[in-house]
Amino acid sequence: MQPDQPDRRVAVTGVGAVCGLGWGIPPLWAGLRAGQPGIGPFQRFDHSQHRTHLAAEVEAPPATLARACPGWRRLSIADRFALFAALEAAETAGLAMPFDEDAEIGVYFGSSTGGMYESELFFAEFLRDPRRARLSALIPQQVNAPGDAVARHLGVTGPVVTYSSACASGALALGAALDAVRSGEVEVAIAGGSDSLCQLTYAGFNSLRSVDEVPCRPFRAGRAGMSFGEGAAVLVLEPLARALARGAEPLAVFAGAGASCDAHHMTAPDPSGAGAAAALEAALADAGLAAGTIDFINVHGTGTPLNDAAEWQALQRVFGERAGGMPLVATKALIGHLLGCSGAIEAVATVLCLRHGELHPVRRDGEADPELPVALVLDEPLPLAGARAAVSTSLAFGGSNAALVFSRWTGPAA
């Protein structure tokens, strides 16, 4: 950086998450390092009539959380996830809550289905007996409800927005938050996503036959689809200079974001990978980083035959001969696909990998796919203390692509 230019770098100073591996960052990182999937049988709703019977379901919340949150019983499961992750992120960032009314803080959230699960409960009850159906079950049905719940409970009075572009929602929300912090629109951004298991998405992806009957196997031979997950993830973003001035320890630098659309198909990715590559290149340009500085990738890696093949094409377009040796981290193999939150929780996973100097593995399920000669991190954590920067990709239905670049925080002298 030139000394005469203002420092526009944005730091990640707090992270929070809940997923099938547990409530909080400690169980998330421990589970990711262990490389054992949190995907298994689940109880949320009757899935006996579906093709598949697995999900990474979140266990019941800690009792202390309900007591700490007024209006708890009005919140959907997705709202509760969001609230927990936001509180954890704000706490690790060392932010005093609730925020002052004049603090310039915004919430940037992603969700695919908001309170859909609760709406389904209402509808089922209504069909059984309209007199017993309680309209209040519909209160948290809006897709913006999780982000709104975060704002309400934390006292955020700046911009509060929700992005809903399928599985790119979380990553797009983070990109918007990055822009808002850089431009000075907000001093601090609470950015992330939340989605809960619901019958709409469970049935929908099953009817598309894009769900595997066993825990998903990204980039492996014989992979047959995704696995469902649920949860929330939140990152606290602020100008690096502000973080250092208040004595906060940056967990990573959020260096850049990019987005694109395949303009190809409602659900299938463009097999050429051109759209995904465009998002990756836009993110690198936004970060001002050359492709050669990226040392690992947290892939979208759903485990569907089409996604992983198209993503491999995109990686070759952007990283050329390096693509085959580039360590790939496939978080969905362990926590499932969190849909509108996937980009946010994989951003958290990426930050944790940079922070801890090691890449989390996935289980060695079956054989490598000879068509996809990738360097997937398998079995054991891969030490990579010198990793300079990493990209996390989100490649969604509708051809919506987003890529986020994070770089390792190496101290004020860097």
Place this chain on the structure above:
Amino acid sequence: MSEAAATTARIKRLIVDSLNLEGVRPEMIEDEAPLFGEGLGLDSVDALELVVALEKEFGIRIKSQEIGREVFSSVSTLSQFIEGRT
């Protein structure tokens, strides 16, 4: 049981059934305890649902201006209101 006591018991049952209050049984609700804020801790959404439930249960109409603190302040005041309408 007097008519007023029967109405009071029906209201308590209705509150628990129609508002789906976790861990609350009808006999735990005191006649004079506040329904909103402190006490039972109901909110404005509960008020709306309770109006609908009371109208169905007792065959009465509750005009919006009556949904005030006075009538809805406790089971006892609700009971008096309903007794006066039926």
